[in-house]
Amino acid sequence: MKTFYFLCLIWISLFLGCKKDPIGKNIANNLENNQIQELLFLSKSTDCTEDISNYLSQAYVAAQTIENDSTRIKSYLNISLQAYKNNDTILFPRINEEARKLALLTSDSVSLAETYWDLGGYSKRNSDYVVGFDAYLNASKIYKQLGDDLKSARMKINMAVIQTAVKDYLGSEQNTFEALSILKSLNNNRYAYNCYNNLGIIYNGLGDYQKAIAFHNKALGSQFQFSSNPYLIAITLNNLGVVYENKKDFPQAIEYYSKALEDTVLSENHPLLYAKLIDNRAYAYMKTENLESTKSFYKALKIRENLGDHQGIIVNKRHLAEYFLKEDSISAKKYALDAKELAVSTNNTDELLKSLIFLATLDEDLKSASLQHYVQLSDSLSESERKTRNKFARIRFETDEFIAENEALTKKNFWIITGASSILILLGLLYIIRIERNRNRQLILKQKQQLANEEIYNLLIDSQSKLDEGKEKEKKRISKELHDGILSKFFGVRLNLELLNNSISKDSIVQREKYILELKQLEKEIRTVSHQLNDDMFSTENSFKTIIKELLNSQKDLGSFKYKLKADDNIVWDEISSKIKINVYRIIQEGLHNIIKYSEAKFVEINFTNGNKTLKIEIKDDGIGFNTNATTDGIGLTNMKSRIKELNGKLDINSNNLGSNLIMYIPLYNN
């Protein structure tokens, strides 16, 4: 048995050891969640305030260990709601604030709005109207952003109710109508009652009883039409009664109170309202000289005292004081003083004022002091009310201003973005156009260069074929010369010598001498022809040189210079690629162009030297020279350089005021 127990322990510890893996975590969270749920359930199932606080505190501690943010916020909200219901002034603000911080941190707008809502309700209940108003305003804004117009409107109603409480009737009226219009657009009638009821209270407060009655009736109508909540109906009937009471139409007031009191279960379900109604009705009766009401005052007072309804007690005692005014001034004074004290201790200035005025009419001794107190209090009250109203206005104004500013900024941003993006697009387009144009230009340039190269190539081929033609002609000429000239002469000489062969006369010896001389002459002729043949060969090998020579010939008059062209005999032009020849031709052309255009040279020398697998080209002139250190080369020099680079060659430039010397080295075989 012991071993089993031990194994169980290990098993459990193993489980605990697995806490790090996500499944384990979830399990742990679930465990905590369950615990919280349980605690919340427990808190709901008891009436003892202390027990509830205790359960909720435990739940709060448990919730703090939840790792998942959204789950934790939800738990906080659940707990804070219960704390709010329990009116727990310690726990609620703490959880509410923590939940709000977390919501802000995780950008959880829905939860954030809920925390404000809770805070609003809590503050309203504790008469902290400024905080409540601000909280509802925030909630309303967030719901509007989230697109939840219904909740946004409900928050506005709450704001309006707070405003009514501080007698900011105009602000309240505005908010109520705003909420009403939203609700109408949403076709939602459920919360219309709240608006109408609030409007009724507002107009009652403003002394516009007609309107007040109309709205209360509307509220009543909406209740009958849609939800029929007997509690709300009773409240409205009471409110109507109050309006008629203010109108001094007491019978009518009594009628409404009585109507409300027709609800037989009211005294059970809503004892406070019931107490209020019978108190109010008794007061109305009293005003109509019907003294049936005494019992009701006491009954109401008793209920209120049992439930700790301080505000109700004050009103009740004030009513009683008035009731005793005519017969029993001592009792009246006692009730009035009680009411006054209670009003002071509960900070109910409204009732305090009423009791002060009553006391002033009651007792000559107390008159001046009470009146003085009254005036002072009235002043400070209206002052503080004004301040609150201003505060509300400021809060709203700041919000509006913020929204307007935001809108302006958004607009501005829109224009900036639109402007910037259109400028960017424009720049982009310009850039693309530029690139395209450049590319086009480059292509055209390349094409031009290609054409030029082709031209030179054709020139080379042309000159080659011309040379070939010339060679052919020369061959024919030499052949003809050999055939018709030398061979014929040989024939003549042979014929004559053959004829003289048999003759030994002196005369024939002389004759023979003559033909032998003729043979010698023929030797010379053959040598000449042989030389010509050789020359012919020589000239074919210099075909490129010929082209350069032609180039020089065509340019020399333009630049009015004389030239010298030298090329090493051992340069085998035929073995040099056309690419090199074309580029060298171009380079020399550019060079000559520069010389003609800028140098004022009178003499140009071009040398081709055969290096070790390199061709050295030298272009010399005796012109005025140019600045070799210039940061940017002219187009001519740039072209020359690019061509030399293309041939993997090297360029040395020497230039001074006595002339320039461009020396290029072109490798012959790796091109």
Added chain:
Amino acid sequence: MDRTVKILMIDDHPITLEGYKNILISLQDSNSNLVIETASNCEDAFWKIQKSTEENNQYDVIFLDISLPPSESLKIFSGEDLGLKIREISSSSKIIILTMYNENFRIYNILKNISPEGLLIKSDVSPKEFFRAFSEVLNNKLYYSHTVKVLMRKQFANDIVLDELDRNILYQLSKGVMTKDLTHFIPLSLAAIEKRKRHMKEILEVNGGDLLLVERAKELGFL
């Protein structure tokens, strides 16, 4: 035999003319009287022949070289042209052609166009042969030198008939003229020339390019 023989020798080399003269003078019959005149170009020769005809005293024998300085004005560009002119204006003259050319085509053309009484290739010629040719022609006989005879025998030996245009095509090809340029030398279209070439390759049994055709033609004596 007391007879005067009027002779015109046409050659552009004085030494050759001198040789001819020496041969005739040293080998002639003692009783024959030779009147020898010379000309060294076409124009000179033509006017001499023209004059002889006008004087009704035509040359008996005319020695004619083929390559001669031409005469633009008379449109006589070679010995061949001159030979034709002689046949035209001096019909009684006997013509002995001496030429350095030994290509079959040219010889064939000379024989065909001028049909000279004597035709000697200069490289064949010795003084004795020269004189013999002179004597034979003078006695109304024909004389052809060795090379000419060989050619003629070759011609007779094969029964292949190539006309003048065919031969000209072969001749131009042998000189290295490209087929596409043949139209400059031969009055035929390129298509016609191609056709003739194909035909020649067929009858000469040549299986290959123009070079082989030319070689075969040389073998058979057409060139």
